[in-house]
Amino acid sequence: MTETITPTTTQLNLVGMSKADYRGASSTLCQGCGHNGIAAQIVAACYELNLIPEDVVKFSGIGCSSKSPTYFMSRSFSFNGLHGRMPSLAEGSLFADTSLKGIGLSGDGDSASIGMGQFKHIVRRNLPMVYIVENNGVYGLTKGQFSATAEKGLSIKKQGKNPYLPVDIAMEALAANASFVARSFAGDPRQVKELIKAAFSHSGTAVLDIISPCVTFGNHEDSLHSYAFGKEHEVPLHEINFVPAREEITVEDFEEGTERDVTLHDGSTIVLKKLETDYDPSNKFEALRVLEEGNQKNWLVTGLIYVDPDVPSMFDMYNLPDKALNRMKESELRPDQNSLKKINASFA
Amino acid sequence: MADSKKKINDFCITFSTINGSGSATANTVLMRALFKMGIPVSGKNIFPSNIQGQPTWFSLRLSNKGYYGRVEKDDIVVAMNPATLANDVKYLKPGGVLLMPDDFKVSEIPEDIIVYSMPVRKLMRDSEVSPKLRDYVANMVYVGVLAHLLGISLKSIEDALDFNFKGKKAAIEPNSNAVKSAYEWATANLTKRDGYAVEQMDKTDHCIMTDGNLAAALGAIYGGVQYVGWYPITPATSLAESLMEYLPQLRRDPETGKDTYVVVQAEDELAAIGMAVGAGWSGLRAMTSTSGPGLSLMSETLGLAYYAEVPVVIWDVQRVGPSTGMPTRSSQGDLTMVNFISHGDTQMIQLIPGSVNECFEFGWRAFDIAERLQTPVVIMSDLDFGMNQWTTPEFNYPEKSMDRGKVLWEKDLEEKLKQLEGNWGRYLDVDGDGIPYRTVPGNRHPKSAYFTRGTSHDEYARYSEAPEVWVRVFDRLKKKIELGKKYLPKAVIETAAGAGFGIIATGSSSAPVEEARDLMAEKGIASDYLRVRSIPFGDEVKDFIEQHSICYVVDNNRDGQLAQLLTVEFPQLGGKLVKLAHMDGLSLSAEWITKQIMGELEMQR
Numbered sequence: 001m002t003e004t005i006t007p008t009t010t011q012l013n014l015v016g017m018s019k020a021d022y023r024g025a026s027s028t029l030c031q032g033c034g035h036n037g038i039a040a041q042i043v044a045a046c047y048e049l050n051l052i053p054e055d056v057v058k059f060s061g062i063g064c065s066s067k068s069p070t071y072f073m074s075r076s077f078s079f080n081g082l083h084g085r086m087p088s089l090a091e092g093s094l095f096a097d098t099s100l101k102g103i104g105l106s107g108d109g110d111s112a113s114i115g116m117g118q119f120k121h122i123v124r125r126n127l128p129m130v131y132i133v134e135n136n137g138v139y140g141l142t143k144g145q146f147s148a149t150a151e152k153g154l155s156i157k158k159q160g161k162n163p164y165l166p167v168d169i170a171m172e173a174l175a176a177n178a179s180f181v182a183r184s185f186a187g188d189p190r191q192v193k194e195l196i197k198a199a200f201s202h203s204g205t206a207v208l209d210i211i212s213p214c215v216t217f218g219n220h221e222d223s224l225h226s227y228a229f230g231k232e233h234e235v236p237l238h239e240i241n242f243v244p245a246r247e248e249i250t251v252e253d254f255e256e257g258t259e260r261d262v263t264l265h266d267g268s269t270i271v272l273k274k275l276e277t278d279y280d281p282s283n284k285f286e287a288l289r290v291l292e293e294g295n296q297k298n299w300l301v302t303g304l305i306y307v308d309p310d311v312p313s314m315f316d317m318y319n320l321p322d323k324a325l326n327r328m329k330e331s332e333l334r335p336d337q338n339s340l341k342k343i344n345a346s347f348a
Numbered sequence: 349m350a351d352s353k354k355k356i357n358d359f360c361i362t363f364s365t366i367n368g369s370g371s372a373t374a375n376t377v378l379m380r381a382l383f384k385m386g387i388p389v390s391g392k393n394i395f396p397s398n399i400q401g402q403p404t405w406f407s408l409r410l411s412n413k414g415y416y417g418r419v420e421k422d423d424i425v426v427a428m429n430p431a432t433l434a435n436d437v438k439y440l441k442p443g444g445v446l447l448m449p450d451d452f453k454v455s456e457i458p459e460d461i462i463v464y465s466m467p468v469r470k471l472m473r474d475s476e477v478s479p480k481l482r483d484y485v486a487n488m489v490y491v492g493v494l495a496h497l498l499g500i501s502l503k504s505i506e507d508a509l510d511f512n513f514k515g516k517k518a519a520i521e522p523n524s525n526a527v528k529s530a531y532e533w534a535t536a537n538l539t540k541r542d543g544y545a546v547e548q549m550d551k552t553d554h555c556i557m558t559d560g561n562l563a564a565a566l567g568a569i570y571g572g573v574q575y576v577g578w579y580p581i582t583p584a585t586s587l588a589e590s591l592m593e594y595l596p597q598l599r600r601d602p603e604t605g606k607d608t609y610v611v612v613q614a615e616d617e618l619a620a621i622g623m624a625v626g627a628g629w630s631g632l633r634a635m636t637s638t639s640g641p642g643l644s645l646m647s648e649t650l651g652l653a654y655y656a657e658v659p660v661v662i663w664d665v666q667r668v669g670p671s672t673g674m675p676t677r678s679s680q681g682d683l684t685m686v687n688f689i690s691h692g693d694t695q696m697i698q699l700i701p702g703s704v705n706e707c708f709e710f711g712w713r714a715f716d717i718a719e720r721l722q723t724p725v726v727i728m729s730d731l732d733f734g735m736n737q738w739t740t741p742e743f744n745y746p747e748k749s750m751d752r753g754k755v756l757w758e759k760d761l762e763e764k765l766k767q768l769e770g771n772w773g774r775y776l777d778v779d780g781d782g783i784p785y786r787t788v789p790g791n792r793h794p795k796s797a798y799f800t801r802g803t804s805h806d807e808y809a810r811y812s813e814a815p816e817v818w819v820r821v822f823d824r825l826k827k828k829i830e831l832g833k834k835y836l837p838k839a840v841i842e843t844a845a846g847a848g849f850g851i852i853a854t855g856s857s858s859a860p861v862e863e864a865r866d867l868m869a870e871k872g873i874a875s876d877y878l879r880v881r882s883i884p885f886g887d888e889v890k891d892f893i894e895q896h897s898i899c900y901v902v903d904n905n906r907d908g909q910l911a912q913l914l915t916v917e918f919p920q921l922g923g924k925l926v927k928l929a930h931m932d933g934l935s936l937s938a939e940w941i942t943k944q945i946m947g948e949l950e951m952q953r
Contacts, residue, residue, distance in 0.1 A: 082648055088626060091577075092626025093630040095630075326632055326790055335569065340745050
């Protein structure tokens with residue numbers, strides 16, 4: 001999709017919203033924080049997807065990343081819960097009205113430590129929602145301690161050298177049978193935005209592990225979670241373009257044989273333009289291999305690492321009515337008197 | 349046998365067996381048969397935290413007066429476990445009866461014990477039961493022998509078997525045959541030498557026989573539960589399992605064939621409560637069920653729900669703690685923890701059922717209270733209610749329609765905004781009762797959304813660390829619960845002419861307290877009684893203490909937690925409270941309570 005800038009009038013999307021309708025409060029995070037860039041891309045993605053803000057529900061845990069839902073889409077409900085326990089809130093909440101779109105904002109401290117259990121379980125249940133891990137390898141709010149995704153040997157001022165091997169969010173997601181796993185880099189806003197759009201259209205848990213540098217505590221040149229490292233070492237698997245259901249893919253944009261298409265359940269398509277090699281995101285072996293290769297060669301592998309649009313979602317595992325559960329009235333929820341008479345008789 | 353030695357419908361039988369041997373079926377069949385004869389019965393399982401091979405006991409009490417508390421001594425022991433036989437005999441009253449297989453050897457049986465030996469192996473060998481079922485069906489031998497000795501009609505045993513196996517002939521037949529052949533053997537070979545007997549009564553009319561976890565599940569279903577997040581834990585597991593058994597039949601829309609509920613087995617208690625709070629926040633009637641260790645894990649989330657004002661219902665089926673404690677034994681040891689659960693100042697609402705019937709009632713009522721007050725409601729059951737069978741009055745259909753509380757949907761919000769000239773805020777006390785109006789996700793009004801957080805927030809749900817904002821919002825929470833006490837079940841008070849003191853108890857301790865009051869009344873000691881049904885305490889509790897010079901507070905825990913909470917709430921009345929607390933894993937007995945109070949009275953003299 002190309003953006004045309006029309007400076008004289010406020011541009012509206014197909015649901016009559018301007019970008020301002022997707023904004024949140026001004027950020028209180030540090031200047032240059034990767035999380036702010038991601039929030040901006042969420043706003044852009046939702047605007048371009050023509051989502052109505054009231055149709056979106058935001059969730060987060062604890063940490064800098066988890067503060068960020070304040071900074072986008074004020075017109076959406078949001079629940080900033082407890083450390084590492086955002087997934088369970090979403091698993092309860094989104095059943096109330098399955099037409100809502102969930103987006104969770106978490107960090108490496110939130111999802112890769114206390115939240116590891118809930119992270120892996122929401123992924124295996126495949127609850128439809130966007131699950132963003134803003135991954136910077138460091139605890140920011142407590143002023144600079146190693147997180148579980150920090151690489152071994154990394155030095156930071158307070159703690160010296162990190163003695164432990166890191167957790168790889170994308171690999172953990174794959175091991176938990178995730179149906180959608182992507183890795184991106186806050187310094188690559190276009191890719192972040194296209195991945196968010198695809199994630200919103202996926203009918204399952206879409207995990208986006210986004211390297212989001214902490215400019216205050218973790219942006220050292222030698223850190224794998226820094227802007228400098230990302231810019232130098234990013235290896236995109238493909239160029240990603242999200243094409244919504246209503247638009248046709250035009251031949252001018254892409255040459256035959258140079259792209260892969262992934263059709264999602266809502267009819268939209270992720271078009272992956274080949275770069276150096278032809279990467280197949282439907283192959284889980286390949287997904288694990290490319291992640292491991294990246295780790296060994298010090299590459300920041302980005303792109304859509306794995307997707308299977310056909311895995312049943314958590315909603316599919318229940319026999320849910322069309323009407324939203326939270327709109328149900330007493331007459332729909334309380335069995336009649338006669339049924340209780342029968343129950344009493346059965347215990348008499 | 350002299351008539352004075354006759355004991356009709358008023359005695360206790362303890363079955364001593366090995367767990368995993370199928371004795372539960374035999375025991376509940378016998379209990380059900382007696383219940384069907386109109387005799388008030390209660391059964392208490394004493395079982396190990398183990399799957400197979402450990403000793404287990406089941407005490408079946410028949411009480412023509414309708415007492416359901418535990419008794420200290422047995423009238424009849426059915427000994428099916430040679431390993432515990434010598435000890436089991438010690439619990440027999442003088443003149444009691446011992447039934448055991450004829451191949452058991454015992455050296456020391458007191459002379460006044462009447463012993464009947466049963467040829468269990470022979471009867472099983474002669475039967476047509478397939479060898480692999482023999483061990484299970486063998487327990488039916490004592491059912492048949494007892495039926496003969498006590499005068500239980502075979503018809504009521506048949507009815508009970510039919511009930512137990514839900515009419516499945518293949519299961520009923522081998523059991524029924526075993527009962528009959530034992531009955532016939534006993535008729536031909538045993539001479540009755542004891543005075544215990546049963547007779548038909550009409551004391552179980554309009555009563556049912558069931559357990560508290562099932563009652564709780566059904567109560568929740570009639571309360572319109574929509575979301576259950578749960579994790580297995582003894583003794584709460586059967587509560588969630590009962591929900592899963594009954595929800596499909598009661599809550600599947602006959603027109604659409606769709607379910608109006610969701611049950612998720614979570615990965616742990618942290619997630620179970622998280623799911624329930626997420627669902628409650630979104631406007632669903634949400635609950636979880638757990639026991640002490642699970643509640644400890646849920647503590648932080650309950651603080652969040654209290655502060656962010658999210659309705660949610662939690663069933664605590666109490667067991668013995670701290671730590672793993674005794675997972676299969678009962679206590680009332682969580683009262684103080686729940687009252688103050690989570691860090692910072694909190695205040696949880698507790699509903700404490702005093703019968704299986706009340707487990708059902710509080711099951712639906714809890715949702716009304718939680719949604720009205722926008723706060724967690726913890727229902728304090730225990731293993732004694734949850735996992736034991738009780739005779740209890742039939743469940744009553746909810747007498748009032750649901751109270752969904754102050755929820756604003758699109759039109760309501762539009763009106764509220766007009767009324768308040770645009771000035772609606774999620775945490776704004778509009779009505780002066782401390783209860784704000786809430787919107788839930790799915791409300792498509794552009795002004796409906798707000799940001800829910802466990803961090804300090806103002807009336808408009810905006811982050812604020814201003815001291816006056818914190819105080820304003822936090823004090824309103826206190827006010828909300830204080831004024832909301834009117835929605836909680838009031839304490840039940842029973843008075844007696846000439847009472848010299850009061851007794852205060854709660855939950856499953858009320859069964860032995862009621863019996864103890866009668867025992868003392870027979871000795872000319874009258875007492876008044878208050879049964880606490882909710883915490884925070886209502887004014888009637890304060891009045892009761894004020895009206896008595898002394899109140900004995902009876903509690904199934906070590907530290908007298910009910911007395912602790914009463915003292916915290918009414919410090920000026922603390923001097924009037926005497927704690928009578930005991931906890932050894934068993935429910936309290938009327939004998940123990942009577943002895944304690946009589947001892948206290950003696951000391952005062």
